[in-house]
Each structure stands twice: as C-alpha cells, then as structure tokens.
Amino acid sequence: MIEHVSYFRVMYPDTDKMGTVHHSNYARYYETARWELFRAIGIPYQMIETAGYMMPVISMNMRFLKTTRYDEQLTVRTCLKGIRGPRVSFSYKLYNTNSELINEADTELAFVKSDTFKPCAVPPFVTNAIQKHLLHSSTHASN
Template structure:
C-alpha cells in the first residue's frame, strides 16, 4: 500500500451559497491529491501523458460526513489501493483543520492509449515506480 498526504486551503470560489465547499470540488481535490501521490513516487502525470497514456476516472464514490468552510486548511490522505490489469484504485480520507474526518472517497481509473482511448496495460515505468514505492 502506498500512502501520501497532501494539504490545501479552501478558496472562496469553491464555496456555495450555503457557505460550504460545493460538492463538485471534492473531485478536483482528490485529483490533485492523486497526482501528488504519483509525483511523490517519481512520476509526474505529464510523463504518463507524454508516454502516450491517459488515466480517465471510470468510477468515483464519495461519503460526505461534515461540511467544510472557506479558508480551512485540509489534509488529504491518499492510498494507492490496488493496480490490476488496466485499472488502478485509490482511496481518500479528507480531514479539516481540527483533524476531523470530513469526507471519504474511492476512485477507479483505467489506463488508456492516448491515440485511441482503448484500455491498455500501464507502462512499465509506472509499474516499476509503484513496485519500488511498495518496497520503501
């Protein structure tokens, strides 16, 4: 299991009329956290794209526990749960400034060829980086 923590601050335009973070922002928060996990193990996302691969999200699931307000400092704990065939799974735990769990999520992505968007095995350099990170 590979785990990575990433912090970010809630911006004013991310809130809604109710004064809380709009639900659409959670997908963006988790995308940032996911790519920061990849960066931490030595794979900036642009390297994946430059090698001819894309990683579209094919499934996501959120559980909203508490609301989040403007200017809160959030911490996202991302876990690369599994990689099997063309698919890769991540889980997320989102904490507020008081270290309270406010949201959990899971995403499933698939490796596809950039040229034709057909599913394909992950590139060897991604598998190698993941394997190396598991051993650390």
C-alpha cells in the same frame, strides 16, 4: 499499498451560497492529491501523457460526513490501493483543521492509449516506480 498526504486551503470560489465547500470541488481536491501521490513516487502526470497514455476516471464514490468552509486547512490522505489489469484504485480520507474526517472517497482510473482510447496494461515505467517505492518504503520501515 502506497500512501501520501496533501494539504489544501479552501478558497473562497470553492464555496457555495450556503458558505460551505460545493460538492464538485471534492473531485478536484482528490485529483490533485492523486497526482501528488504519483509525483512523490517519481511519475508526474505529464510523463504518463508524454509516453502516450491517459488515465480517465471510470468510477468515483464519495461519502459526505461533515461540511467545511472558506479558509479551512484540509488534509487529504490518499492511498493507491491496487492495480488490476488496466485499472488503478485509490481511496481518500479528507480531514478538516480539527482533524475531523469530513469526506471519504474511492476512485478507479483506467490506463488507455492516447491515440486509440482503448484500455491497456499499466505501463512498465509506472509499475516499476510503484515497486521501487514499495521496496524503498519497506527497507526504511525495517531499519
């Protein structure tokens, strides 16, 4: 649906006693990449919260393929896969400096109202931004 590329450098505190990135940091990398995708289509997360919504993660699945170490340059390809009711699905592919796939993940988030924490439809300003981006992307692709 919508793709975005983000870049990270592995920081020393991200590593564990084995000298590799601790598994808990992958969730943080993917969260940052997901919000950069939203920011790229005109929706900074602060806008979502200011409008009275939150987006908790309701599922996360990761596949660890290779390890990575301090100071590696990482590339995350994030894809907004779809929206179904209040749910928004993302997939991620994480590559190391040598362009080797080191991790894959899928997450699902849900829109909830901040005051009730009850699931709700995706706000129109979000769906409008997604549709506008898709229209803009398809217009540029056909030129």
